[in-house]
Amino acid sequence: MDNKLEHETHAEQKTEIEQSSHSAAATSIKQKSTEQPNASQDNAEMAISAPLVKTHREHTSHQPIAPEQWLSFDQVPLDPVHANHYTQVNTESLIFSCLLLVVASLVLILPGDFYPAKVLAVSLGALLIISVVSYVRYRHAKSLAYVVCEHELIMQQGFWWVKRTSLPYSRLQHVSLSHGPLERHFNLATLKCFSAGSGSAEIELPGIEQQTAENLRQHLLAQAAKTNPSVATESKLAAEPVDQINLESSEVEQQILKQTTRSSQVAADNSTQDKAMNKQMTAQRGPADDA
Template sequence: MDAEPLTQLDPSYTTVMRIEGLLTTLPFIIGAGVLSFAEVVPAWAPGIPVLILAILLIGVLPMKRYRSRGYHMAADRLRVVKGVMFHADTVVPFSRVQHLDVEQGPLERAFGIARLILHTAGTHNASVTLPGLPFDDAKAMREDIRQHVKRESL
């Protein structure tokens, strides 16, 4: 199973993660600016940790997360691999799928990508999310899995 070649996610997923990192960093940038402007601390002091945080959340982590993710869709299962620090390799047999969702947030919609979510029976890993798919690919995968589930139930 581990020898299966993984399909990479859409490269625009890194841009979405970078924008999310920028939005996360923005309050810290504003706070550092206020502290510097109010002269509560030396002007450079709040800037250094905020700069490090920005480099990590905008520059480094999106690429590491992108490179660590992938998937393989076989005839009867979907394998999803993710994780930079904590690696997860999840295999979802289509026979366990209860229902499927394709979701897009505003950023994902702007870049034409989506998340495929497989909801399964059971409690552990009851939902498996595959982000960063081109929207049309996510819909096609949903329909392929739905057809397989429909055949299984007949």
């Protein structure tokens, strides 16, 4: 009997342990099932909000930039103008010196007063003016430099007060070339760039070889046409050969000549018709007057 009772008590304890284990497993499964949707929802919310937070941080970033990372066109290496420009400047200074010496000689000869003090003063003054003008012009010519960048044209000039100008292609409106007698002699040209809203040239760059200046002009107009459609017409005309432009102009002149000849023929026909009508009217008036 005792063994039977012990066996029954062991069986009851075993069933109670199994029931408790099953209930614990069921509660853990329920907790996992309830936690999994919440976790997936949290992950989805984090995935949606992460790009927004990232873009917001990118747009509202206020981190300071070191001076070494500042972008400046002062660090761009510049190219000097053609070497013939220095010879041209020296030639102009020599011509100016000759003219000034002639004027100084006339100042001494015409009055007829050849006092040593006056001759010395006029000579020293003329030499001083010649030296200063020649030095300043030569140093200014040596200070000229430029560079053609991807989005802008940069020019530097001046040796006492250095001036560096940057002209973006988006503001470029017109580009012209000019060359005087000495510039033609030394195969040079002056490039002038006009910007929007400016009456005078914003960049005036002398001392460029003529073929290089023409190529640079076409390049600047092409770059400006990409950013500014109003310059496209001028760049198209600059890119066309001269013979084609002359041919088109001759065709236009021929059309104008044809129109003028047609109008003159129409006017002649009208005049003949008027004369015939006048004759008929005078002929009709004659019999009426006789009656």
